[in-house]
Amino acid sequence: MKFKSQKVAYYFFALSMLLFSLQIVYGFIMAFAHMGFDGLHEWIPFNAATATHKNLLVVWILSGFMGAGYFIIPDESDTELWSVPLALLQFYSFAIVGVIAVVGFHVGWFEGRKFLEIPRPLDYLVALNVILFLVILLMTMFKGKKRTTTAWVLTSGLVFAALLYLPGMIWFDNHTVDSFFRWWVVHLWVEGVWELIMGGILAYLLIKLTGVDREVIEKWLYVIVGLTFLSGILGTGHHYYFIGVPKYWLIVGGIFSSLEPLAFLGMTLFAIQMYRKGNKKHPNKLAIYWTLSTAVVSFLGAGLLGLAHTLPGVNLYTHGTLVTAMHGHLAFWGAYASLVLAIISYSMPLMTGRKIFDNTIGHMAFWFANIGMIGMTMAFAAAGVAQVYMERIMGLEFMKAQLEIEPHFFVLIIAATVFSIGVTLFIINFLKFGSPVDEAIGQGEEFSALQTS
Amino acid sequence: MLSKKQAKMFFLGGTAVFFLIFIGMTVDTLVNGVPKYTHASQIDDQVRLGRHLWDSNNCMGCHTIMGEGAYYAPELTKVYERRGPEYIKTTFNFPGGWRPNGRNMVEYNFTEQEKEALVAFLKWVGESDLNGFPPKPSVQLDK
Ligand code: HEM
Ligand code: HEM
Ligand SMILES: [Fe+2]
Numbered sequence: 001m002k003f004k005s006q007k008v009a010y011y012f013f014a015l016s017m018l019l020f021s022l023q024i025v026y027g028f029i030m031a032f033a034h035m036g037f038d039g040l041h042e043w044i045p046f047n048a049a050t051a052t053h054k055n056l057l058v059v060w061i062l063s064g065f066m067g068a069g070y071f072i073i074p075d076e077s078d079t080e081l082w083s084v085p086l087a088l089l090q091f092y093s094f095a096i097v098g099v100i101a102v103v104g105f106h107v108g109w110f111e112g113r114k115f116l117e118i119p120r121p122l123d124y125l126v127a128l129n130v131i132l133f134l135v136i137l138l139m140t141m142f143k144g145k146k147r148t149t150t151a152w153v154l155t156s157g158l159v160f161a162a163l164l165y166l167p168g169m170i171w172f173d174n175h176t177v178d179s180f181f182r183w184w185v186v187h188l189w190v191e192g193v194w195e196l197i198m199g200g201i202l203a204y205l206l207i208k209l210t211g212v213d214r215e216v217i218e219k220w221l222y223v224i225v226g227l228t229f230l231s232g233i234l235g236t237g238h239h240y241y242f243i244g245v246p247k248y249w250l251i252v253g254g255i256f257s258s259l260e261p262l263a264f265l266g267m268t269l270f271a272i273q274m275y276r277k278g279n280k281k282h283p284n285k286l287a288i289y290w291t292l293s294t295a296v297v298s299f300l301g302a303g304l305l306g307l308a309h310t311l312p313g314v315n316l317y318t319h320g321t322l323v324t325a326m327h328g329h330l331a332f333w334g335a336y337a338s339l340v341l342a343i344i345s346y347s348m349p350l351m352t353g354r355k356i357f358d359n360t361i362g363h364m365a366f367w368f369a370n371i372g373m374i375g376m377t378m379a380f381a382a383a384g385v386a387q388v389y390m391e392r393i394m395g396l397e398f399m400k401a402q403l404e405i406e407p408h409f410f411v412l413i414i415a416a417t418v419f420s421i422g423v424t425l426f427i428i429n430f431l432k433f434g435s436p437v438d439e440a441i442g443q444g445e446e447f448s449a450l451q452t453s
Numbered sequence: 454m455l456s457k458k459q460a461k462m463f464f465l466g467g468t469a470v471f472f473l474i475f476i477g478m479t480v481d482t483l484v485n486g487v488p489k490y491t492h493a494s495q496i497d498d499q500v501r502l503g504r505h506l507w508d509s510n511n512c513m514g515c516h517t518i519m520g521e522g523a524y525y526a527p528e529l530t531k532v533y534e535r536r537g538p539e540y541i542k543t544t545f546n547f548p549g550g551w552r553p554n555g556r557n558m559v560e561y562n563f564t565e566q567e568k569e570a571l572v573a574f575l576k577w578v579g580e581s582d583l584n585g586f587p588p589k590p591s592v593q594l595d596k
Contacts, residue, residue, distance in 0.1 A: 033525065033556075041550070041557045046525045047514025112513040114522060149457075175504055175578065176491045177483065179521060215457060222460035229468040233475045242586030243519045246486040250584065252478070316588050320520030320528055387524075395590030398527035399554035 001350040001444060003074045005081035007436040010351055011091045012067030013344050017427050019060035019098070020337075024420055026053040031416060034402075035409040044106065051105045051117040057332065058115065059098050064340030065197055066094070066133055069158060071347045072204050073137050076151035077144025082136050090132045097125045113178070115186050116168050123169045130162045149218040150207065153225060154200025160193040176244035183239040190331070191232040191260055191302075198298070198339055199225050202271060205291045205346055210278025217274060224266040231259035238310050242319055250312040257310045261303030264335075271295030284349060284357040289366050290342035297338060297370065301330025301377070317392045322405075323384030330377040341426065352433040353440035361432075365425035372419025379415055383408035491581045503574025506567055515558070518578055520586055526556060530587055533576040541575065542568045 001007070029040055029049045038046070074081050081087060101118045104110065110117040118126065137155055141147060168185035172178045203221045207214050237253020271292055282288065305327040309318040318324065349357050356362065383405045390401035487493060507513070513522035516529050532541060544551040544558060545568055551558040563571070 030525070036555050038557050045515075045557070045559050046523065047511045047559070050514045050523045050525070051511060108510070110509075110511045110514075112508040112511040112522075114513055117511060117514070173496055173501055173504070174487060174491060174493055175507075175519075175574075176487055176581065179519065180479075180482070180487075219455065219457040219460045222457065222464045223455070226460070226464035226467050229464070230471055233468070233471040234478075236475070240482075242583045243521070244487065244491040244581040244583055245482050246490065247584055248478070249482075316586060319586060320517040320522070320524070322524050325524060391590075392588055393591055395593040395595055397595045399556065400595065402556070403554065 001347075001436075001440050002078075002442070003080045004438060004441055005084050005087070006071050006074050006347075007351055008081060008084060008087045008091070009067040009071035009347060010436045011088070012063045012070065013348070013430075015091075015095055015098075016060045016063040016067065016340060016344070017430055019056045019063065020423065021427060022102075023053055023056035023060060024416075024423060026050075026056065027416060028413070031409055031413050035406050035413070048105050048108070048110075051110050052102055054115050055101060055105070055117055057337075059101075061332075061336045061340055063094070063098075064343065065158065065201075066090075067347075068197075068201050068340070068343045069133070069137050069154065071343070071351075072154060072201070073140050073151055074144075076146065076148045076204070077141050078146045079140060079144040082139035082143060086132065087136055090129060090136065093125070093132075094129050097122060097129060113168075113182055116182060120169060120171075123165075127162070127165065127169070130165070134159055134162060148214070149221065150200055150203045150214075153196050153203070153221060157193045157196030157198075157200060161189055161197070164188050164193060179243050180240065180245065183236055187236045187239055188233070190335070191235060192228065194336065195228040195232070195263060196225050198294075198335060199228075199267070201339055201343055202267065202291065202295065205287065205342060206271060206274045206278075208346065209282045209284065209288050209291060210274050211281070212274045212278050217270075220266075220270050224263055224270060227259075227263040227266055231256050231263060235260045238315065241312050241315055254310070254312050258307060260310075261299065261307050264299040264303035268295045268299045283355070284346060286357050286359075286362040286366065287342060287346035289363075290338055290345050293366070293370060294334065294338040294342050297330065297334030299334070301327065301332075301334035305330055305377070317388050318384070321384050321387045321392070322380055323388060326377050326380035326384050329380060330373065333373045344430065348430065348433045350444040351436035351440055353437055353443050354433050356429055356432055359429070361425050362429050365422050365429060367422070368418055368425065369422030372415050372417070372422055375415025376412055376419060379408050379412035382411070489582075492577070495577060495580075497573075499570045499573040500577045502567070502570035503572070503577075506563070506571055507574055510559075510561070519581075519583060526558070528587055529575060529578075530583065531579050533572065533579045538572045538576075541572050545571070 026049045029044060030046065030053060032038070033046050033049070070081060070087060101122055104119065105117065109119055111119055137158065141151060141155060164185055167181040170181065172181070199221050203217050206212065207217050234252050235257035237249040238257040240249035240253055272295065275288070275292060309315050309323055309327065345357070349355055386405050387401050390396040390404060391398060515526040516522050517524065518529050520528065545561045545563045547560060550560040
């Protein structure tokens with residue numbers, strides 16, 4: 001760690017881990033409910049559980065991104081953070097808004113807008129909070145001596161993510177229009193600006209971990225984010241097939257969303273290529289594992305499994321079934337959850353000075369979590385495909401088909417248990433680091449000397 | 454070989470072009486498409502109230518509508534056509550919560566007007582032109 005103020009990142013990472021573990025609890029509640037065991041229904045009905053599961057996911061990932069921003073931007077700009085007290089204020093207000101939102105879901109304070117269930121009044125607080133976060137980052141960059149491409153890509157991803165939140169806050173009388181703009185947030189986030197954030201963080205990690213020349217890495221970063229927007233903006237059309245808008249979205253959405261996997265393939269090749277070119281001398285093996293797995297699993301989950309149901313002819317049958325949940329899990333896991341775990345694995349040893357970066361618990365966490373998640377994806381896939389055939393092709397009633405697919409939720413729970421063991425081990429490692437210390441300043445910088453060229 | 458500058462131009466240029474096309478299509482969709490496809494002129498106070506109730510109770514947290522939502526409870530786009538208004542209205546205030554096939558719906562406390570409003574909203578949704586969604590099954594084992 002170069003600067004004292006980078007330690008702020010730790011708070012966000014810790015919050016991330018806490019919310020992640022809660023998210024998983026709600027996943028289990030829903031998986032059991034799908035199997036017919038809904039004993040908690042009176043206190044936590046399914047719609048409260050699902051709002052909590054999805055929003056905790058978004059919030060812990062955003063918290064991870066914010067931590068990444070606070071860790072990376074001072075380093076890249078070669079200066080202390082603009083204001084640590086304000087960053088802490090931003091942290092506490094972020095945590096408080098998150099807690100209010102989650103408690104609210106349990107007393108029926110939500111909006112029926114998938115992924116944006118947080119009620120409008122809280123949206124304003126979220127917006128204020130994010131503005132504060134961005135001001136701190138931008139001020140840091142402007143006072144800094146250096147402005148790198150990596151820092152710009154990361155920061156502009158965060159700025160555009162904030163801007164895109166706004167169309168989701170407007171009230172429309174027409175449900176179709178509401179849905180139309182909801183996708184400006186959800187789709188243009190995960191298949192647009194979040195990929196800038198992902199590209200920025202991956203580039204930073206690859207520069208640090210492989211020692212490959214920054215110019216080379218940043219050139220490919222531009223190509224990848226270029227591909228992202230080339231396909232992803234018009235690719236929004238794959239959510240507009242069946243919501244009451246003109247048919248041209250079927251063609252445009254079909255063509256451009258089919259190109260979206262290219263950007264993810266780009267990330268995969270980019271990371272693997274840079275790793276092979278690199279000097280492989282960096283001792284933080286766990287960070288390398290998570291960085292490479294992000295690049296690979298995001299392509300499987302978002303790219304391949306996205307492609308599997310993105311053509312209008314297929315989507316007509318799979319739209320609104322568990323096939324979507326199959327893709328949603330592996331995509332979020334591979335691209336964004338693993339990314340946050342990668343930056344945590346990289347930065348924690350530098351912030352705390354503890355060299356936990358190649359231990360057995362860490363490796364077991366990696367394999368259990370990934371294998372568990374792949375098992376969960378397969379369970380959702382089996383359930384989803386069976387649902388499509390029974391309900392959409394053979395014309396069985398919804399609930400009759402659901403009773404037939406209950407066994408797949410048993411498999412889901414087994415795989416989810418494996419996954420949760422992995423996550424628990426990851427969190428144990430996280431706790432073993434303890435909190436960041438000032439003695440760690442300057443440590444770890446010796447690896448910068450390992451640059452290949 | 455591609456230089457870093459060219460890569461940057463590719464990124465900025467491509468993004469600008471596709472963003473503009475997207476905005477153009479959005480305007481056309483909202484101005485010419487949506488009013489026709491969704492019979493926007495039929496959105497009256499009842500439909501509006503229905504949508505408000507749909508939203509504030511997070512019905513989408515269990516059901517899907519237009520294929521969007523959660524996968525715990527049935528797709529409701531065509532529920533008006535499938536079940537009719539009376540059936541729909543009995544599900545809301547069912548003592549202990551409606552529990553048709555072992556899955557639990559929340560017990561609501563809607564007034565008669567609110568029930569009518571939700572029915573009106575679901576009827577409106579069912580009449581929108583959704584480009585063929587939900588698909589017609591090839592066989593109808595349950596008919
Ligand atoms: C990291 C990137 C991605 C993430 C996190 C992600 C996540 C998700 C999630 C959570 C949904 C469910 C949305 C909802 O119903 O509310 C979804 C839907 C969808 N995604 Fe992705 N996705 C990603 C990338 C992609 C890509 C690259 C493609 C196409 C190649 C794709 C194709 C689709 C399609 C077609 C749907 C609609 C499913 C339906 O009709 O219900 N996704 N995605
Ligand atoms: C123990 C682990 C987990 C279990 C048992 C689980 C289970 C579930 C279940 C049952 C649903 C609801 C499907 C429905 O609407 O009926 C769901 C939704 C969802 N979960 Fe999980 N989940 C787990 C972990 C995760 C993780 C780690 C992520 C992200 C990385 C995630 C992301 C999502 C998303 C995006 C949705 C919405 C999907 C959609 O509606 O298409 N879940 N989960
Ligand atoms: Fe999408």
